[in-house]
Amino acid sequence: MNDSSPRFLDESPDAIADRLMQKAHNQDGLPEIAIGLTFLVVAGLQWLQVAYQPGSPEYKLAWWGYMLLIPAVILGSQWAIKMVRRKYLIERVGYVEYKPVNRKRFWAVIGIAFVVACAMAFAIAARRLPPRSWLLAITGIGGGVLAIQSGRLPRFVVGGVLMAATGLFLVLIRVSLEVGFMILFGAMGLLSLVSGCVVFLLFMRKPVEAGE
Amino acid sequence: MNKVNAKIQRLAEIDRVIHEPARLMIVALLAAVEEADFQYLHQTTGLTKGNLSAHLSKLEEAGYVAIAKSFRGKYPLTICRLTERGKEVLDNYRRVMKAAL
Numbered sequence: 001m002n003d004s005s006p007r008f009l010d011e012s013p014d015a016i017a018d019r020l021m022q023k024a025h026n027q028d029g030l031p032e033i034a035i036g037l038t039f040l041v042v043a044g045l046q047w048l049q050v051a052y053q054p055g056s057p058e059y060k061l062a063w064w065g066y067m068l069l070i071p072a073v074i075l076g077s078q079w080a081i082k083m084v085r086r087k088y089l090i091e092r093v094g095y096v097e098y099k100p101v102n103r104k105r106f107w108a109v110i111g112i113a114f115v116v117a118c119a120m121a122f123a124i125a126a127r128r129l130p131p132r133s134w135l136l137a138i139t140g141i142g143g144g145v146l147a148i149q150s151g152r153l154p155r156f157v158v159g160g161v162l163m164a165a166t167g168l169f170l171v172l173i174r175v176s177l178e179v180g181f182m183i184l185f186g187a188m189g190l191l192s193l194v195s196g197c198v199v200f201l202l203f204m205r206k207p208v209e210a211g212e
Numbered sequence: 213m214n215k216v217n218a219k220i221q222r223l224a225e226i227d228r229v230i231h232e233p234a235r236l237m238i239v240a241l242l243a244a245v246e247e248a249d250f251q252y253l254h255q256t257t258g259l260t261k262g263n264l265s266a267h268l269s270k271l272e273e274a275g276y277v278a279i280a281k282s283f284r285g286k287y288p289l290t291i292c293r294l295t296e297r298g299k300e301v302l303d304n305y306r307r308v309m310k311a312a313l
Contacts (some may be wrong), residue, residue, distance in 0.1 A: 013302060020241055024256040055276035089289055094252025098245050173309070209254075211259065 022152050028093060028203045030084060032196030034077035039189025041065070041073055046182040091208050133171045136180040140167010144190070155195055163188050220295040222312045227301050229274045234259055235267050236305075239276060242294040243302050268292060276301055 011019070025031060037048030045065040052058035085093050148157050166187055170180040226302045230239050242248060248256075254264050271277040276298030280291045294302070 013236060013243065013306060016237055017240040017244035020237065020256045021244060024252070027255065090284065091251065092254055092255075095249040095284070095289060095291070096245050097247050104304045 012191050018021060022150075024031070024093070026153060026156075027199075028085070028089060029199030030081045030195040031109045031191045032199065034081060034196075036191070036193030036196055038070070038077060039185045039192060041069060041189075043182050043186035043189055044184060045069070049060070049179045050182055092206075132177045133174070133180075136177060136184065137167050139181070140164050140170070140184060143167070143184075152202060155199075159188070159195065162191065168194045183187060220312075222308055225304075225308050225310065229270060229276065229304055230301060230305055232267075234263065235271060238264070238267055238271065238292075239298060239302055242277060242292060243299065247291050247293040250292065253292065271285070 045062040048058045048062035048065075051060075057082060086095070141164045142162035144162075144167070146160075148160035150156070151159070163184070166184055167180075170183060175183065230236050234257065237259075238253060241253065247311065250261075250264065250268075253259075254261055255269075259267070268277060268279060272279050276294060276295060278293050278295050280293075282289045282291065
């Protein structure tokens with residue numbers, strides 16, 4: 001047996017499957033490239049809001065970008081990864097058909113997002129927002145934890161720690177929220193893109209074993 | 213003491229075909245997806261192709277995995293899918309292990 005053998009009696013079959021599938025999902029670096037590009041789009045839109053005055057066409061364009069472009073990039077990237085793997089990498093990564101999205105989990109996520117949006121709207125209306133720097137720290141730490149939790153590989157742990165540290169560092173040097181977000185997403189997007197490209201190149205250099 | 217004995221007795225109910233670590237990996241993976249091909253299982257489990265092939269044959273013989281061979285262009289596809297019997301056996305395995313440990 002090799003290192004991917006189950007930690008017998010320590011893990012349930014579901015946990016074994018979850019761990020192995022997560023590892024397989026990140027083996028070619030494509031998800032990191034997609035996350036990197038998404039973060040760079042966010043940083044670019046944030047730059048528009050830093051560089052141009054509120055009310056200018058560029059500033060408005062950034063808002064439209066947040067509303068339309070980001071959901072499209074997030075949803076489109078999943079489709080693009082699947083398409084690239086099926087069309088060009090099938091001999092390396094193999095074919096898999098995932099189960100349809102769990103409806104209970106899907107509605108739970110939608111419900112949580114709705115509650116969070118309502119809470120934010122209420123906070124804005126009641127002018128009870130936390131200090132703006134908190135948002136930067138929370139985004140950095142939250143993003144870092146999410147990266148570690150979803151990646152579960154050493155490079156994701158490093159990326160997650162760096163994101164949290166960058167968020168806290170930006171709070172400490174007291175940059176404005178807009179500039180802070182621009183630096184945070186720009187730096188993390190670049191890191192993720194470079195890391196994904198390196199993993200992808202290393203993955204493509206591995207010889208394909210012929211036959212079954 | 214009786215509790216311990218009962219737990220040990222429950223362990224005797226475990227299906228030995230899927231209790232083997234490599235086969236448990238394969239069955240657990242197939243339970244989490246609709247279907248997967250040989251290459252995906254090879255990449256994901258890290259088993260050698262010969263080893264994987266032998267374990268898949270055993271699971272197919274036991275009726276836990278259905279295997280269909282086809283082509284996608286020039287690429288040979290050996291699609292594996294967990295059967296209803298395989299799902300039942302895995303559910304039972306989960307229950308027994310949970311109760312016994």
